[in-house]
Amino acid sequence: xxxxxxxxxxxxxxxxxxxxxxxxxxxxxxxxxxxxxxxxxxxxxxxxxxxxxxxxxxxxxxxxxxxxxxxxxxxxxxxxxxxxxxxxxxxxxxxxxxxxxxxxxxxxxxxxxxxxxxxxxxxxxxxxxxxxxxxxxxxxxxxxxxxxxxxxxxxxxxxxxxxxxxxxxxxxxxxxxxxxxxxxxxxxxxxxxxxxxxxxxxxxxxxxxxxxxxxxxxxxxxxxxxxxxxxxxxxxxxxxxxxxxxxxxxxxxxxxxxxxxxxxxxxxxxxxxxxxxxxxxxxxxxxxxxxxxxxxxxxxxxxxxxxxxxxxxxxxxxxxxxxxxxxxxxxxxxxxxxxxxxxxxxxxxxxxxxxxxxxxxxxxxxxxxxxxxxxxxxxxxxxxxxxxxxxxxxxxxxxxx
Ligand SMILES: NC(=O)c1ccc[n+]([C@@H]2O[C@H](COP(=O)([O-])OP(=O)(O)OC[C@H]3O[C@@H](n4cnc5c(N)ncnc54)[C@H](O)[C@@H]3O)[C@@H](O)[C@H]2O)c1
Ligand SMILES: O=P(O)(O)OC[C@@H](O)[C@@H](O)[C@H](O)[C@H](O)CO
Numbered sequence: 515x516x517x518x519x520x521x522x523x524x525x526x527x528x529x530x531x532x533x534x535x536x537x538x539x540x541x542x543x544x545x546x547x548x549x550x551x552x553x554x555x556x557x558x559x560x561x562x563x564x565x566x567x568x569x570x571x572x573x574x575x576x577x578x579x580x581x582x583x584x585x586x587x588x589x590x591x592x593x594x595x596x597x598x599x600x601x602x603x604x605x606x607x608x609x610x611x612x613x614x615x616x617x618x619x620x621x622x623x624x625x626x627x628x629x630x631x632x633x634x635x636x637x638x639x640x641x642x643x644x645x646x647x648x649x650x651x652x653x654x655x656x657x658x659x660x661x662x663x664x665x666x667x668x669x670x671x672x673x674x675x676x677x678x679x680x681x682x683x684x685x686x687x688x689x690x691x692x693x694x695x696x697x698x699x700x701x702x703x704x705x706x707x708x709x710x711x712x713x714x715x716x717x718x719x720x721x722x723x724x725x726x727x728x729x730x731x732x733x734x735x736x737x738x739x740x741x742x743x744x745x746x747x748x749x750x751x752x753x754x755x756x757x758x759x760x761x762x763x764x765x766x767x768x769x770x771x772x773x774x775x776x777x778x779x780x781x782x783x784x785x786x787x788x789x790x791x792x793x794x795x796x797x798x799x800x801x802x803x804x805x806x807x808x809x810x811x812x813x814x815x816x817x818x819x820x821x822x823x824x825x826x827x828x829x830x831x832x833x834x835x836x837x838x839x840x841x842x843x844x845x846x847x848x849x850x851x852x853x854x855x856x857x858x859x860x861x862x863x864x865x866x867x868x869x870x871x872x873x874x875x876x877x878x879x880x881x882x883x884x885x886x887x888x889x890x891x892x893x894x895x896x897x898x899x900x901x902x903x904x905x906x907x908x909x910x911x912x913x914x915x
Contacts, residue, residue: 515541515577516726517596521612522604523551523580525699529709531601531658533563533575534717534730541577543593545612552580554707561707566817572708587615594619598726599654602668603695606661606831613671616655621676623653624683653688654726656719658695660749662741662836665692693719694741696748698812700820712815716744739795743802746787748809749838750859754783755813756826757862761913767825768816780810783855787842793849823871829863830873835895839863847902854905861910864889886910 518535520527523544528551532542546552555561556579564572581589594600594616604612655672657664669690673681697715702708717730720737734740752767758779759770771777784806792799826832833840843856864886868874880889886907890896896903 515539516598517541517543517593518599518601519543519545519590519593519597521545521583521600521602521616522608523548523555524603525702525709525711526603526658526695526697528561528575528707529563529699529711530695530697530715531603531717532578533573534728535599535601536575536577537573537730538728540599540728541579542575543597544578544580545583545590545593546580547582547584549582550705551707552582555580558707561709564708564710565713566710566815567713568817583612583615587618590615591619591622594653595623597653599656599728601656601658602664603658605828606659606664606667607828609657609659609664609668610671613668614675616668617672617675617680620653620672620684620688621680624687625677625680651687654723655688655690656693658693658717660695660745660838662745662841663692665690689721689723691719691721691723692737692741693717694737694744696744698815698818698820700818701824710818712812712818714812718744739791739797742795743791743797743805745838746791746842747784747806748812750787750842750856751780751784751806751809751813752825753832753838753863754780754855754859756822757859757866759822760826760866760868761862764822766816766818767820767822768814768818770822771810771814777810779855779858780813781806783859784809786846786852786854786856789851790842790846790849793851794845823868826863826866826868826874827871828873829866829871829877830893833860833863833877833889833893840894840896843902844896853902854909857902857905858909858913860890860894860906861886861913864906864910865913 516539518540520532520542523546527544532544535542544555560576562572562574583590657668695717698712718732718734718740720734722735755767755770758776764770788802791797792802839856839860843853846853864877866874867878877889887898890903890906
């Protein structure tokens with residue numbers, strides 16, 4: 515059977531990427547530190563992806579297993595040697611931590627070093643033949659994270675752990691492609707392996723190579739408009755709802771959007787990112803407005819029960835210079851476009867004082883030390899005298915009252 519190895523058996527891993535590989539005839543080996551999930555995958559070998567909609571509908575995901583990378587690095591290395599695809603959905607902050615192990619797998623694959631062979635599953639002649647016809651002598655690596663250039667970033671970490679011999683031998687054998695991944699998958703309740711997901715999905719991969727078929731994967735030769743359109747519409751909109759919802763004491767995204775004031779704020783913010791995207795990528799304005807409407811309808815899906823604290827999670831990452839709030843605001847300012855609603859969203863993110871989120875706690879500590887200006891400088895790369903930083907601080911002080 516064709517092999518895919520996926521790092522991160524969480525919401526998107528099981529609910530989206532792993533499910534697509536399984537549907538495409540791959541055996542999916544999930545790599546994770548969550549013992550219960552890994553044990554469950556090995557015990558059951560299957561789970562269901564349930565659609566968050568009125569009609570009861572679910573998809574059976576089969577041919578799955580799990581490896582705990584804290585306990586069995588050799589099994590991960592062995593799987594990397596067999597895989598056609600290696601994907602991640604683990605969170606941008608974790609990519610540097612898994613890179614050394616991925617590098618060991620690649621090293622073993624391209625040079626033969628480190629290979630124990632002990633954990634390699636025997637493949638039938640038919641499997642070998644079908645793998646060769648699918649091009650499995652090549653390994654395709656795709657990071658599926660909400661981050662611009664996530665695969666390039668992962669590649670940089672992997673390269674720093676490879677020997678010169680392996681680096682020289684990668685061409686034609688190991689490929690790295692950036693991607694944009696879109697499907698809302700909330701935190702799962704109940705502890706089963708099954709995953710509740712929204713019906714909509716989009717997975718866009720940037721390459722000019724001819725890839726072995728994976729259902730649901732869209733290939734483009736330039737990802738920039740896709741990832742920016744996604745990140746600065748779906749994720750900007752989501753973040754605005756999460757941070758304003760949190761401040762208003764709302765539990766979920768759909769319940770927050772039921773407040774017409776907040777819906778108006780979301781639309782105004784997305785008009786700002788939209789004006790930048792339309793100008794930058796020559797998008798058709800009407801089509802983009804329809805894209806905004808479509809996403810607001812997705813956010814209203816009450817079957818998802820998606821918490822504002824999940825969507826607002828990791829505010830240091832979300833306030834980063836290349837992320838969903840600061841980058842479009844900086845770009846809008848540079849282009850002479852309006853950015854006041856984005857500034858308000860940045861201010862709201864700095865007021866996200868959720869005690870169970872380590873990054874939120876860290877931001878509150880920085881603010882307590884030296885005010886919001888320090889966060890904007892240290893986290894967002896904005897100098898205190900920039901117009902954007904001044905507007906954010908003004909909004910922050912107004913909202914804090
Ligand atoms: N959930 C969504 O709606 C959604 C949609 C699109 C993209 N994404 C992106 O997908 C990525 C994953 O998000 P998620 O919602 O699935 O998160 P998640 O927390 O559900 O899954 C992440 C998984 O990674 C595992 N993990 C953490 N550290 C690890 C380590 N060192 N080694 C191995 N496994 C480790 C965790 O145990 C967890 O199972 C993020 O980049 C996110 O932005 C999420
Ligand atoms: O995953 P994050 O923390 O980058 O962002 C939270 C949500 O906006 C995100 O997970 C969305 O649900 C997802 O990106 C939809 O495709």
